[in-house]
Amino acid sequence: MPLAGAGSAGYAWTVRITGTPGAVEASLRASPRPPVAPGSVPYGGSQPQVLALRGLRAGQARVHLELSRPFGTVRPARASHDLTVIVTGG
Numbered sequence: 001m002p003l004a005g006a007g008s009a010g011y012a013w014t015v016r017i018t019g020t021p022g023a024v025e026a027s028l029r030a031s032p033r034p035p036v037a038p039g040s041v042p043y044g045g046s047q048p049q050v051l052a053l054r055g056l057r058a059g060q061a062r063v064h065l066e067l068s069r070p071f072g073t074v075r076p077a078r079a080s081h082d083l084t085v086i087v088t089g090g
Contacts, residue, residue, distance in 0.1 A: 003028075003050065003065070010072075012070055013028055013049055014065070015063060017062070022056055023056060024053055024056065024059075024061040028052075031049060031050045057089075060087070061085045064081075065081040065083075
């Protein structure tokens with residue numbers, strides 16, 4: 001799942017998983033960018049992120065994502081997403 005980046009503004013995504021323990025694993029990583037053409041200026045700004053989810057065992061999980069600043073005064077999250085993931089045995 002693609003996620004907007006805002007690291008240059010001090011924001012970072014956090015992931016919280018609740019529900020069936022061990023049913024889902026989540027990881028965040030930087031989204032690949034196309035190569036910079038020779039002679040052009042490199043990309044600036046925040047790097048987009050990608051959320052990868054992996055079902056590990058049958059169950060249901062709620063994945064809560066929040067884009068917030070992990071430092072300074074407490075502020076409302078800049079963005080959030082809630083996902084329900086159902087993993088079936090097979």
